[in-house]
Amino acid sequence: MAKLTGDTESGVLTLRVARYNPEQDEAARPQEWKVKILPGMTVLDALFAIKEEQDGSLAFRCSCRMGVCGSCGMFINGKPRLACNTQVSELGSVVEVAPLPNHDAIKDLVPDLSLTFSRHRAVLPYLMRRDTAEMESPTREYHQTPEELARYVQFTYCLKCSLCLAACPTAATKEQFLGPQALGQVYRYVADSRDEGLAERAGVVDASHGVFGCHLAGACSEACPKGVDPALAIQLLKRSLFSGPPHRSAAQVVPAFPEGHQTPEAAVRPKAPPPSV
Ligand code: SF4
Numbered sequence: 175m176a177k178l179t180g181d182t183e184s185g186v187l188t189l190r191v192a193r194y195n196p197e198q199d200e201a202a203r204p205q206e207w208k209v210k211i212l213p214g215m216t217v218l219d220a221l222f223a224i225k226e227e228q229d230g231s232l233a234f235r236c237s238c239r240m241g242v243c244g245s246c247g248m249f250i251n252g253k254p255r256l257a258c259n260t261q262v263s264e265l266g267s268v269v270e271v272a273p274l275p276n277h278d279a280i281k282d283l284v285p286d287l288s289l290t291f292s293r294h295r296a297v298l299p300y301l302m303r304r305d306t307a308e309m310e311s312p313t314r315e316y317h318q319t320p321e322e323l324a325r326y327v328q329f330t331y332c333l334k335c336s337l338c339l340a341a342c343p344t345a346a347t348k349e350q351f352l353g354p355q356a357l358g359q360v361y362r363y364v365a366d367s368r369d370e371g372l373a374e375r376a377g378v379v380d381a382s383h384g385v386f387g388c389h390l391a392g393a394c395s396e397a398c399p400k401g402v403d404p405a406l407a408i409q410l411l412k413r414s415l416f417s418g419p420p421h422r423s424a425a426q427v428v429p430a431f432p433e434g435h436q437t438p439e440a441a442v443r444p445k446a447p448p449p450s451v
């Protein structure tokens with residue numbers, strides 16, 4: 175790989191961006207701009223500087239600009255990352271930016287996430303209960319202990335940014351593979367003591383393109399900006415398919431806080447994954 179060179183000492187960053195316009199390009203082509211480095215500048219800030227001052231036609235996607243919405247995923251210096259959560263000071267003086275691998279590009283840095291979302295929908299990502307009357311017209315709440323919450327809460331932090339899918343070597347070679355985002359979310363629901371949908375979801379994921387398609391490369395967990403660890407979720411999901419969900423029975427409706435849970439503040443609550451921003 176060519177050595178990257180640049181001009182950080184003079185406070186100038188070179189951005190080499192993969193441009194692609196489906197109306198005129200057969201393939202992506204590189205284009206370079208120079209941007210003045212500002213304190214705290216992120217890759218997203220640098221892209222905005224180009225768009226606002228040099229080339230308004232540059233296309234990229236973002237919304238929250240604070241690592242929450244998951245819409246600014248890009249391939250930055252060879253790794254899938256959130257552009258708003260990546261400081262240019264960590265990257266050297268030349269930064270290469272391309273759209274997420276394993277996704278079609280709509281234009282420039284905008285990936286087509288429709289497959290990610292359709293796979294997510296395919297794994298039935300919602301609580302499923304047999305007591306549908308209670309689900310539709312709840313009388314009280316389902317009882318869940320802090321320990322039961324701790325089994326799945328980490329997996330609820332998924333942004334659907336698709337960085338894990340972009341990093342996955344199996345997804346790169348097997349188009350049908352459901353991928354780490356969708357499979358991780360299957361376990362998020364299977365491990366939730368309020369859920370009774372394992373059998374229905376097994377019909378979707380117990381297949382060669384499903385959970386057993388994972389070769390445990392672990393690249394998904396390394397790429398995840400929220401500490402979700404989809405590789406762990408996939409392994410736990412495999413176990414659940416053989417031995418059932420981690421809870422013995424589904425959470426029941428309780429008439430009031432049970433004895434010993436009168437003061438929720440006193441409960442030991444699971445901790446969120448380490449902050450990424
Ligand atoms: S598991 Fe992590 S990397 Fe994958 S979509 Fe969710 S937040 Fe993004």
Ligand code: FES
Pocket residue numbers: 235236237238239240241242243244245246247256257258259
């Ligand atoms: S713009 Fe929302 S995560 Fe980057």
